[in-house]
Amino acid sequence: MGIKEDLEFWQKKYLSPYCLKKCEKLCCSRKKTKVLMEENQLREAYGLSLDEKIINNDNHILTETQTGGALVYWVSIHPTKKQPHCPAYEPGTRRCRIEHNKPRMCRDYPLSLENNILRLSSKCDAINKDNPVMERLIEMSRQYSLRTELLKDK
Numbered sequence: 001m002g003i004k005e006d007l008e009f010w011q012k013k014y015l016s017p018y019c020l021k022k023c024e025k026l027c028c029s030r031k032k033t034k035v036l037m038e039e040n041q042l043r044e045a046y047g048l049s050l051d052e053k054i055i056n057n058d059n060h061i062l063t064e065t066q067t068g069g070a071l072v073y074w075v076s077i078h079p080t081k082k083q084p085h086c087p088a089y090e091p092g093t094r095r096c097r098i099e100h101n102k103p104r105m106c107r108d109y110p111l112s113l114e115n116n117i118l119r120l121s122s123k124c125d126a127i128n129k130d131n132p133v134m135e136r137l138i139e140m141s142r143q144y145s146l147r148t149e150l151l152k153d154k
């Protein structure tokens with residue numbers, strides 16, 4: 001395995017269970033969150049079949065856009081509406097309904113790797129030296145001689 005695969009493994013095996021079960025700042029229900037979803041992900045999140053039309057509803061504002069010819073949707077979680085979480089999030093079980101096929105941005109956050117520099121979002125609850133989820137990430141960055149930087153994102 002290489003560094004990218006190891007980071008993906010860390011996200012899947014260590015971070016994701018922490019996110020959904022323990023994180024107090026859960027991204028999936030954070031006010032003003034925007035998630036970029038492919039059509040198939042959005043359909044699965046809403047439980048819509050292929051012949052049902054995707055429309056805005058009371059809980060989310062959908063903005064259609066194009067990337068590389070494919071139609072994708074920005075899903076905005078409105079802070080005042082009655083379902084203040086991502087349509088794929090199930091609050092009762094604290095699980096992501098599309099975990100097996102979740103959006104790229106959900107898979108990547110809170111890391112970005114470029115030229116042996118691993119950037120970590122300071123806004124993420126797990127990016128904290130006292131959090132056990134970080135231990136494996138620190139080990140990995142040592143193993144691959146990565147430089148780490150903390151991003152002071154908003």
Ligand code: SF4
Pocket residue numbers: 027028035086087088089090095096097098099102103106
């Ligand atoms: S797609 Fe899944 S991981 Fe991403 S915000 Fe929605 S519930 Fe959370």
Ligand code: SF4
Pocket residue numbers: 015018019020023024025026027028109110123124125126127
């Ligand atoms: S803030 Fe970090 S730990 Fe919390 S849900 Fe988001 S990515 Fe996961």
